[in-house]
Amino acid sequence: MESSREHAFPRPLIATKFYPPPAPARSVKRPDLVARIEEGLRFRHPLILISAPAGYGKSALVAEWRESVQRTVTWLSLDDSDNEPLRFFLYLIAALQKADPTIGTELRALLEANQLPPRETLVALLTEDLLASKISLVCVLDDFQSIQDPFIFDILQELIAQPLPLQFIIVTREDPAMPLGRLRAHAQLTEIRAADLRFTKKEIESFFRELIQIPLSEAELSLLEQRTEGWVAGLQLVALSMKGRKDPSAVIASLSGDNRHILSYLTEEVLKQQAPTVQEFLLQTSILTKFNADLCNAVAQRSDSAWLLEQLLTSNLFLTPLDDEGHWYRYHHLFADMLLGLLRRSQPQQLQGLHLRAAKWFEHQDMPLEAIDHALAAADFARSAKLLEKHTWTLLNQGYARQVEAWLQSLPAEWRARSLRANLSFAWMYLLRGNFAEVMPYLEQVESALETAAAEGDLQAECLALKANLKQAQGRIMEAIEHAENALNVVSPENIRVLGLAYLGLGAGYRQAGQFDRAVEALQQAVHFSRDSGDSVTGALAISHLVLMSLQYGRLTFAEQVSTQMIEQMEKSKEAVSPIIGAVYGALGLVYYERNQVEQAREAYLRGIQLSTFLGHRASLVYTKLNLARLLLTEGDLDGAVKNLQDAQELIQAGAPGWLRPSLIAHQVEYFLAVGNLPEAEAILQQSGITDGDKVIHAPDEIQLAYLHILLRHREEEHLREGIKLAERIVTVAEGSQRNYTTMLASVLGALIHEKLGDAKSASEWLERALAIAEPEGYLRSLVDKGAEVAQILRRLKKKTDYVHKLLAAFPVMERTSIRSHPPEGLVEPLSERELEVLRLLAKGTTYAEIAEQLVVSLNTVRFHIKSIYRKLGADKQVKAIERAREVGLLE
């Protein structure tokens, strides 16, 4: 359930992060190093690593290379907040889209909705899009030392390992924890390191003579090279210190100590040479990681910042523009560190006021990240807590979980305890991710605060709604219902978001308690309120409960109506889809299947499987694979059925909700009975702890029905009599709680047992009970799949309704569809009808958008079909797919 709880409102990405810094106007050109980068790219090295400490001119070198070539280059400047997979990949995709907007469109929508797909899906989708792109790209990742997350490394390694039209230039202060040794051994890595970047004596000479117009003697050059080790930042500071001095050589002679000491010493020297106004401005603005004139005016309480910034830029005072318009700037990291150090030492009393003014400015500009940072630095905990209360949920949805958590932890305990909404937001986030253990500390914090403070009713209501949803997910049904009802009692009527959440907890609780009507009513309320409040995730969860429950209760028509409505809405919407959508497709497929619309069922299942895989929703994937296994089994595709059952089993073992296990067992039993392996079917049930009829009566419906099915296959009267008793018991209990689907299946099996015992009258009566449920909802396959004996009983019925005739007619239809439509020779898997339709349109040269319009589906659906067609035809391009389709006779 990893997803956002509210309407997806992605904050606009920070544009300055994509801005490639221009090469310094006055700098020593480094043609040899530029040539090395080019050579690495020409040799198709997937990674060019530029690794050296700060101030060695790494970014300047890449900027010089970028301006000297005609390549398509995208740039991404990273910072510590990007060390979260969701955020990193969102920005990486956005950077790639600057060069080719078709790359990662589906992924981006997901990431913007706070959904991180599984590793395999992420790699597969990116790879596919990159291969389809006609552009060869170079992506520069600047300040990569900020990235330390193993998941990010893992994905980048995958991308680097594949032959893609994408090469990375990683600019970093330390080597990334990636397999550089292997890349070196396979000659796939170009490295430019500190030793390569340090200025040679010749370059130092050229730097001072041509750019600074200060010729140095051979001895001075040697001394400078020795003292600075050719460190560019140091040389620049030396040059700045020399400006306007009568004896420039004295600066060189005064250098002593290590690089850090030189830097500190020179920064002070440079500062001393500036006018007092500039000195003050530099120190005051050093608290800012990025700034514009307006912000500088606010922080430094002046009105001439625009002019001062111009002066700094002209003086080459380590000012780096962050955009083309000259709005945003930053200082070189090293210079900023030194200035801030100076400010702390010389005017510590200023710091709090400066940070506070910065916090207010960012708050006013609706830039909460920066505002919270500065508010905390100013020790303004009231403001920090207020900002966290207001923005935590949005920031969590934008992938800032680590950062917000760190902020929350850095608040003093009393303020943290007062941040109820922030704590509540964390609790929701972990609940939606299914990480129940992590929910508790945050929930406890909120609850203890609620006990001591006179909290507003809505906060209390939200807390109760959260507990209701937590308890129902943990199977503590009565507690869930109680919390939900309490939430509804205290919530104010205008708080529709919390109303939706409370009704969701209530409906899910009633569903598990077997109270169908109450559950439907509550879930419909949840859908209604969540729609009004724009909370798409609550809406999707409520609908999925409604659909799955409707099937359980034999309400096929209602399930079809609700699932179709949800799918239509999703297809029309441009938002990222809810992860639960895979199960909704699985449920709709089951509706089609029951009505004997086999191809539509298959299509819905395959779409459900695609979406569940794509969105990493394991429960939906298991559910849909089990349904598909049943369809394949009845078609006689035993291999296909086994494959899907095995997949489902592995997924459950890897960690899927417990409610899917009985369904898996029932499907496995069904398979072994279908292939005539009664001992194995019994063994499956025994392994799950069902060794006799006494044990089965406490098991879920699916297990009871599977046991009943096994009893039907026995020849001994003793077993058949036991079957009758069990069928009667199942029907009695299921009828009592309106579980019509269970009643119907138990009645069909009961009818067959009576038939086997030679009691034709009872067999007819039992089957008529099943028909009373099946007819209004249009069930066919649940009866037809039970075999010719059902048809035999049906033919004996005195009153044959239209429905009975339809059922009887379905038997031969089933026989026809049971002959597996073999794929054309050379193809492992056949194309579905819809895929053939798409393929034919593609062959006619129809565009994706035109296909979407003609077939009345979304562009995303078309893309899914096309990917599936490519996979089945073993092609990676449209031309190849059409060629292959002609070869195997799929196209005229």
Next chain:
Amino acid sequence: MKSNPKITLSGMHTYTLTVYGELDGDFIATFCPPRTRPVFTGKTIRLDNLQVDQSGLLGILRSLHNRGCVLLSLSIDPGETP
């Protein structure tokens, strides 16, 4: 500027690094520079002849940290500048 002028921020140096943890030969081949020699003594691994600059050394330390290794010692080999 330094007591030992051979040791610089930008230069390559030879280190000996000892960690406690689980490492295999694959780690050496995958993450370490060529000619690195591992010496395994129980769960203690010594990496001899590790020829890296400062940025490279930080990267190796980070990779070891990510594998749950505990750093026991790190020393620079005098006169072994490659």
